[in-house]
Amino acid sequence: MALLQISEPGQSPLPHQKKYAIGIDLGTTNSLVSIVRSGMAKTLADEQGRHLLPSVVHYCKEGMRTVGYEAAAKTLSDPLNTLSSVKRLLGRGSGELKTLGNEMPYEFEVDGIGMAKIKTAVGLVSPVEASAEILRSLVSRAESNTGSSIDGAVITVPAYFDEAQRQATKDCATLAGVKVLRLLNEPTAAAIAYGLENSNEGIIVVFDLGGGTFDVSILKLSRGVFEVLATGGDSALGGDDFDHSIAEWLYGQTGLDRSLSPKEQRLLLETSKAAKEELTKSDRVDIDVLDWHGTLTIEIFNEMVQTLVDKTIRACRRALRDADIAKNEINNVVLVGGSTRMPIIKEKVEQFFGLEPMTRLDPDRVVAMGAALQADVLIGNKTGDDMLLLDVIPLSLGIETMGGLVEKIIHRNTTIPIAKAQEFTTFKDGQTAMSIHVVQGERELVDNCRSLAKFELRGIPPMVAGAAKICVTYQVDADGLLNVSARELTSNMESHIEVKPSYGLAEGEITQMLQDSLTSAREDMLSRALREQQVEADRMTEDLLAALNKDAEALLDKNEISCLHAAIEELNKLRKESTEHRLLARQIEAVGKLSENFAAKRMNASIKKALKGKSLDQIENNQ
Ligand code: ADP
Numbered sequence: 001m002a003l004l005q006i007s008e009p010g011q012s013p014l015p016h017q018k019k020y021a022i023g024i025d026l027g028t029t030n031s032l033v034s035i036v037r038s039g040m041a042k043t044l045a046d047e048q049g050r051h052l053l054p055s056v057v058h059y060c061k062e063g064m065r066t067v068g069y070e071a072a073a074k075t076l077s078d079p080l081n082t083l084s085s086v087k088r089l090l091g092r093g094s095g096e097l098k099t100l101g102n103e104m105p106y107e108f109e110v111d112g113i114g115m116a117k118i119k120t121a122v123g124l125v126s127p128v129e130a131s132a133e134i135l136r137s138l139v140s141r142a143e144s145n146t147g148s149s150i151d152g153a154v155i156t157v158p159a160y161f162d163e164a165q166r167q168a169t170k171d172c173a174t175l176a177g178v179k180v181l182r183l184l185n186e187p188t189a190a191a192i193a194y195g196l197e198n199s200n201e202g203i204i205v206v207f208d209l210g211g212g213t214f215d216v217s218i219l220k221l222s223r224g225v226f227e228v229l230a231t232g233g234d235s236a237l238g239g240d241d242f243d244h245s246i247a248e249w250l251y252g253q254t255g256l257d258r259s260l261s262p263k264e265q266r267l268l269l270e271t272s273k274a275a276k277e278e279l280t281k282s283d284r285v286d287i288d289v290l291d292w293h294g295t296l297t298i299e300i301f302n303e304m305v306q307t308l309v310d311k312t313i314r315a316c317r318r319a320l321r322d323a324d325i326a327k328n329e330i331n332n333v334v335l336v337g338g339s340t341r342m343p344i345i346k347e348k349v350e351q352f353f354g355l356e357p358m359t360r361l362d363p364d365r366v367v368a369m370g371a372a373l374q375a376d377v378l379i380g381n382k383t384g385d386d387m388l389l390l391d392v393i394p395l396s397l398g399i400e401t402m403g404g405l406v407e408k409i410i411h412r413n414t415t416i417p418i419a420k421a422q423e424f425t426t427f428k429d430g431q432t433a434m435s436i437h438v439v440q441g442e443r444e445l446v447d448n449c450r451s452l453a454k455f456e457l458r459g460i461p462p463m464v465a466g467a468a469k470i471c472v473t474y475q476v477d478a479d480g481l482l483n484v485s486a487r488e489l490t491s492n493m494e495s496h497i498e499v500k501p502s503y504g505l506a507e508g509e510i511t512q513m514l515q516d517s518l519t520s521a522r523e524d525m526l527s528r529a530l531r532e533q534q535v536e537a538d539r540m541t542e543d544l545l546a547a548l549n550k551d552a553e554a555l556l557d558k559n560e561i562s563c564l565h566a567a568i569e570e571l572n573k574l575r576k577e578s579t580e581h582r583l584l585a586r587q588i589e590a591v592g593k594l595s596e597n598f599a600a601k602r603m604n605a606s607i608k609k610a611l612k613g614k615s616l617d618q619i620e621n622n623q
């Protein structure tokens with residue numbers, strides 16, 4: 001999951017410098033290209049007026065390749081050379097391709113560098129190469145439409161795409177010769193198309209039922225920045241399954257008891273798909289297939305797809321739970337994907353969320369439109385700063401404190417630029433230097449976070465532990481550059497360092513670190529509690545041993561002394577061996593109780609000593 005996009009206010013270019021930026025929805029089933037004209041996002045049609053481009057590439061023996069409708073028409077006659085749904089294969093390793101490949105009709109081969117490729121009439125083709133053909137086709141559509149070359153594109157990806165899948169998508173663009181301005185999450189694009197970022201705050205559910213996949217995303221919008229709280233769905237549930245339901249029903253109706261030829265199967269499926277789509281416009285559809293004539297009503301259809309619809313609703317429930325969001329907290333539900341045109345989907349979604357879903361925009365086009373709006377801003381066509389796009393810190397920035405614990409100073413998802421300061425103090429008497437360790441991550445222990453930088457603040461005037469005041473400031477500028485400074489407030493000694501937090505950290509690693517922090521939250525809490533007790537145990541042992549060395553003989557009897565030593569020993573043993581913070585806490589308390597008497601005696605003794613030989617005047621003057 002990538003965490004929010006977006007940066008820099010739009011600049012106003014001179015009119016003759018108009019730049020062309022496009023938004024591309026590179027879909028599993030269909031792809032689209034969109035552009036902003038007079039502030040409105042429009043999807044572009046091909047010469048026949050069709051907006052959708054089927055995500056299908058056909059390779060023929062002569063080395064020719066076709067894309068879109070023309071390619072899709074070859075599915076039946078030349079299945080091995082007609083590649084569809086290649087988006088499912090993008091960024092997947094050869095191991096994953098083996099399982100995925102089983103569900104596809106193609107032959108796979110692993111090339112010299114371990115990349116899985118598809119065997120076609122023109123040789124081995126990688127999923128990236130096939131997707132690049134689709135991109136090329138969309139870009140050339142945009143070029144002929146604008147009569148100009150295209151300066152950049154925003155390409156959308158599913159919110160759950162990992163780093164490898166995102167990287168593969170970028171590779172497609174490079175191969176197609178398109179400059180990627182940004183990859184944008186599909187649900188975020190849909191929300192932008194509806195202008196939801198202008199509402200500034202809110203929880204948005206994006207329900208995306210496409211041809212072969214179902215994705216539900218829970219987005220949180222705060223101060224104009226989108227955060228993906230949870231994603232869910234089913235990568236093997238989409239419009240195709242609804243086609244299959246009708247096909248099965250038809251098979252039963254026609255009374256056929258023989259297996260169908262591939263051509264007949266295809267015909268049955270195509271008829272089913274057409275019937276399904278017709279049923280979004282009318283209550284019944286007449287069907288004429290394989291010598292069978294009959295009628296399919298919306299009631300029968302709704303009944304046969306009930307389990308499919310229920311599955312989508314269950315996934316919504318799960319995603320809400322993952323995001324820890326209650327239904328009444330949701331502000332908007334957005335429908336995306338051609339399959340959300342089915343009335344039964346709209347009805348059930350509305351029923352489940354108790355909120356009328358947004359359907360004003362064409363569910364096929366909404367993702368591409370949002371991408372185009374974003375592309376327009378990023379290329380600098382948007383005037384003024386009314387669409388101030390913001391970037392956020394993907395992982396928390398913190399500082400190492402005693403016991404290897406992390407104190408977060410700037411929390412993840414904070415909008416930059418930002419500066420935050422926090423005060424710390426010394427741990428030991430007379431401490432004159434302090435080492436500042438800057439870390440990044442969500443976990444509680446330094447060992448589980450990423451170390452960004454270490455530096456030292458020297459020249460702290462010697463004081464008793466806890467008396468020095470060290471102010472540590474973390475400042476992140478608009479480019480994501482972190483500057484950390486530390487200043488001792490009584491002496492004004494200062495030291496600082498500059499680090500680039502995201503340097504060398506791929507998006508996938510960020511995701512991994514976030515996932516780790518979620519899955520390890522409980523474990524982390526326990527280890528933090530343990531570390532805290534360990535630090536406390538060390539402090540107590542050190543203090544008590546020093547006090548015993550100094551005053552034990554004068555103030556305690558032998559028995560008391562050995563009792564205290566035994567208690568300290570037990571504390572140290574637990575400190576080393578116990579992994580249970582409560583046990584350690586109990587022993588710390590026990591040692592504390594046991595040493596109370598000793599502490600009281602020392603206090604009295606020191607007061608007596610302080611008072612000895614002083615006049616009342618001196619005492620009153622606090623000398
Ligand atoms: P993807 O995002 O996976 O590329 P799309 O959003 O383009 O997919 O959705 C394609 C699916 O939408 C197909 O299964 C198609 O049958 C379905 N679809 C398109 N129009 C309609 C309609 N009017 N009624 C029902 N389903 C439709």
Ligand code: MG
Pocket residue numbers: 027028210337367
């Ligand atoms: Mg889609």
